[in-house]
Amino acid sequence: MQASPPTTTAVTAAAPQFCARVDGVSKLFGTFAALRQVSVDFEPGRCYVLLGENGAGKSTLLRVLAGLLRPSFGKVRLFGDFEPQDVRDRIGYMSHAPMLYDELTAQENLRYFAKLYPGRPCLSPAEVLRQVGLDPDLPRYLGQYSQGMRQRTSLARVLLPTPELLLLDEPFSNMDVESARQMVALLAKFRQDNRTIILTTHQRELASPIADWVLTLHAGRVASFEPGAPTL
Amino acid sequence: MTRALWTHLVKDLRIEWRSLDAIISMLFFSGLVVVLFSIAFDPHGEFAQQISGGVLCVATMFASVSALNQAWSREIRHQVMDAQRMVPSPAAELYLAKVIVNFLFVTIVQVILAPFFFIFYNLHVAGQAWLLALVLPLGTWALVGNGVFFAALSMSTRNRELLLSIILFPIFIPALLAMVQATGDIFTGDSDPMLWIKMLVGYDIIFTTVSLLLFDTALHAD
Numbered sequence: 001m002q003a004s005p006p007t008t009t010a011v012t013a014a015a016p017q018f019c020a021r022v023d024g025v026s027k028l029f030g031t032f033a034a035l036r037q038v039s040v041d042f043e044p045g046r047c048y049v050l051l052g053e054n055g056a057g058k059s060t061l062l063r064v065l066a067g068l069l070r071p072s073f074g075k076v077r078l079f080g081d082f083e084p085q086d087v088r089d090r091i092g093y094m095s096h097a098p099m100l101y102d103e104l105t106a107q108e109n110l111r112y113f114a115k116l117y118p119g120r121p122c123l124s125p126a127e128v129l130r131q132v133g134l135d136p137d138l139p140r141y142l143g144q145y146s147q148g149m150r151q152r153t154s155l156a157r158v159l160l161p162t163p164e165l166l167l168l169d170e171p172f173s174n175m176d177v178e179s180a181r182q183m184v185a186l187l188a189k190f191r192q193d194n195r196t197i198i199l200t201t202h203q204r205e206l207a208s209p210i211a212d213w214v215l216t217l218h219a220g221r222v223a224s225f226e227p228g229a230p231t232l
Numbered sequence: 233m234t235r236a237l238w239t240h241l242v243k244d245l246r247i248e249w250r251s252l253d254a255i256i257s258m259l260f261f262s263g264l265v266v267v268l269f270s271i272a273f274d275p276h277g278e279f280a281q282q283i284s285g286g287v288l289c290v291a292t293m294f295a296s297v298s299a300l301n302q303a304w305s306r307e308i309r310h311q312v313m314d315a316q317r318m319v320p321s322p323a324a325e326l327y328l329a330k331v332i333v334n335f336l337f338v339t340i341v342q343v344i345l346a347p348f349f350f351i352f353y354n355l356h357v358a359g360q361a362w363l364l365a366l367v368l369p370l371g372t373w374a375l376v377g378n379g380v381f382f383a384a385l386s387m388s389t390r391n392r393e394l395l396l397s398i399i400l401f402p403i404f405i406p407a408l409l410a411m412v413q414a415t416g417d418i419f420t421g422d423s424d425p426m427l428w429i430k431m432l433v434g435y436d437i438i439f440t441t442v443s444l445l446l447f448d449t450a451l452h453a454d
Contacts (some may be wrong), residue, residue: 068318085452088320098310100310157315
């Protein structure tokens with residue numbers, strides 16, 4: 001019988017050896033294989049940068065890890081032997097889109113999502129907005145934000161429930177270089193708490209200061225898996 | 233009421249209050265149906281009593297569908313639905329909140345429309361008028377409960393608006409029939425509408441329970 005997933009936020013020394021294990025995963029969309037026999041282990045407290053051209057399968061891999069897509073073949077296990085769907089409260093997923101309501105302010109959006117994590121201690125919306133470099137009292141609806149500001153608010157939403165596994169799909173897109181560097185510094189702090197980050201990007205140089213490992217995908221397969229040279 | 237259900241409700245009401253999209257479009261549409269039918273049939277006397285139940289139900293149904301098509305539009309935009317799929321709170325509460333909010337919107341439209349309806353159709357209720365306060369909410373709940381569920385199911389399809397009507401209308405027919413018959417009986421006072429009201433209650437219980445049980449599966453389908 002499977003044990004119930006722990007709900008504590010602290011990642012202790014007794015944490016499993018692998019934060020996420022992807023074992024022979026393939027994902028088919030009709031006859032198109034977005035992922036082909038991908039097998040990777042992700043250790044806790046590391047930052048993994050996924051690279052690859054458009055259509056290489058980076059976003060699909062993140063969505064499979066997040067439990068938003070079920071693999072056609074193979075299996076994904078998180079935090080020991082849990083399926084992603086069983087540990088959703090421990091995963092933070094940020095997509096290309098902000099995944100927030102245009103008609104609410106940033107704080108209203110975050111307050112709303114914070115209340116949907118029962119039993120999980122969430123950061124204060126104002127505090128997390130300040131962390132991502134936004135004014136929490138800005139009296140504007142999200143629909144009136146610039147793309148970069150939406151991206152930061154989206155990151156704030158993801159950080160809110162202090163997830164142990166952070167999945168970020170193109171977090172630096174639509175961001176100026178300085179803002180992207182601030183985000184990298186914030187992610188470095190996040191990783192120091194022994195939390196795992198898996199991010200996709202086309203801007204390798206921006207992510208390299210926190211990249212412990214660089215995984216390159218090509219046509220749905222793992223083309224290379226190399227150690228990075230993190231400086232943060 | 234659980235905290236998550238209340239949270240979803242407050243969010244949906246706040247968003248609607250800021251735009252009034254659903255209520256305005258429903259009011260316009262149902263008002264148009266009532267006026268057009270009154271011109272087309274020139275309803276007076278007994279004839280008006282007979283057709284008014286059907287007209288009221290049709291106006292409600294088409295107006296509701298225009299709102300139901302937009303029920304999940306804010307979740308589709310910017311992939312908010314993915315964020316909803318990632319939160320650990322029960323999906324059934326998200327569904328229930330959407331149903332309650334849309335039920336409120338349709339009820340508001342019915343309340344605003346009612347005086348005009350009575351004026352245009354020169355109606356005098358021959359039966360027990362208070363039963364309308366039972367029949368209309370029950371029928372509306374049947375429509376909205378199914379509509380929100382099937383709108384969620386058709387969310388990832390290309391022709392979602394067309395698909396919703398194709399799926400929803402046949403399934404809603406038993407409730408529509410009961411609603412039309414019951415309101416007709418109340419307006420004319422010819423027969424007892426209780427059988428139809430019981431049918432509406434049964435329909436609501438069955439379909440709401442099934443939708444609540446299946447919504448999590450529908451939400452997390454690839």
